[in-house]
Amino acid sequence: MTKARSSLISIDATPYYHCVSRCVRRSFLCGYDEKAQQSYEHRRGWIEERLLALAGAFCIDICAYAIMSNHYHVVLHVNADKAKQLTAHDVAERWLAFHQGPSLVQRFIQGNALTDSETERCVEIIEVWRERLASISWFMRLLNQHIASQANREDKCTGHFWEGRFKSQALLDEKALAAAMAYVDLNPIRAAIAETPETSEHTSVKARIESLKKEEATARHLFSFAGNPREPMPEGLPFRLMDYLELVDWTGRQSREDKRGKIDTRTPEILNRLGFDSDEWLDIYTQVEKGTLVGTETAIKDSLPQLGRKRLCGFRIPVS
Template structure:
């Protein structure tokens, strides 16, 4: 039975979510379809470009992403405070970069004389847009609609391109966030289509490494890492970029089982800092896709009421 989105996403519980959208057709989203001998590799660029554009408009930060042959992963951060800080004109400007303006809003922007009823209608519309700008559902909707339209046009067909709903997982603490990001960034390596993070095309980890090599602090518009994680810090990912890269490298080397790809091992200080045992960490990274809540036992117990849930269908991190 489908779970209501209100029971999957709660900003009060956590601003971080791992989302997955999967193609419903036999034909590929991206990559090469051996059956039809057709390459769809160029579509990876569509997804990455659209993802980055929406991220510059929305108050939803992209922490990690990986674009695969028939699905893609994103780890997103809801920045509700940023949405609330936007002026009414800033909200309108952002929303209209992706949509056409209603006549009433056009008049509002031109500072035309409006009646009280028209003013109130404008403010209602703007408030709706403000809420949508920090909505993961709207973020994914605008990403998927655009890609589906482009793919249908190229394939000269109509109908559904994506599964009816994207899947989402709430990441309740730093350990869950790190595990989900590493899982996403390692997708091409585990699938055997890349050997190292720096050669994993259309992933956030490659984008971050590319920027690092250019002596850039971060890879816009990706959510930046904290230079010095601490309490009361500005909104950033709560660990160092260097430690995260070591985490990805080490985890990618360790995971085996039914996944063909791996990379070389390195020591990983971040595991010790987060207090995670090696075996527990490998279990988390292997099974993270199997649930909707990820976090420590205490974090899960605290979050359940915020999602209006009682059952603990969650992946517990020691």
């Protein structure tokens, strides 16, 4: 049964969400269609470019992404405080980067003289845009609509390109966030279209590794790593980047059957901090797409009032 989006996404419950969109009619987002003998590989660039452009305008950070042949994954962080702090001009400029907008707001941005009623109307419009800049639904809408239009033009057809709605999972704690990010970044390896994280094209892990090689602070428009939790905690993912990259590399090698028994058995330190043993982590990592809520039982219970739910449900991560 389809659930109301309000019961799936609530910033009061968590700012982190894993979202997935899939194509309909066996449509190819990217990759090579053996049946049609046609390559759609260039479409990976379309969605990566649009994804990063939206992240630059919205108050939504990209934690992880992977673009596959007929679907894509993205882990998002909603920065509600940032949206509240934007000036009216900032909000308008960000929203109008992707929309034409009414002439009244255009005049407001240009500093033209407005009557009191016109100014009041501008403020009302801009406040609606402010809410949208922190909305995952609007973020995903502008991403999917753009890609669908481009693909349909290229395919010379009309109709739906994506399934009716994107799937979203609330990531309720650090364990859920780490598992979802690793699951997303390792999708190409699990699908046997890449052998290592650094060769996984159009993924966040490759982008982060490339930025390290260039000695950049962080990859463009990707949410930065703030390090292990502490007080005061700066904005960013609650892990160290090198710990996370080690975890992804170790997990990718462990989860491949042809590599079992040939891997360094040393457990990454980040697993100890998160309270996982190696077998437990691998089991959770492979099942992370189950349920619409992901977290420990305590985290799920605490989130139910914010999500308007009463029944304990979702994928429960055990506490060691």
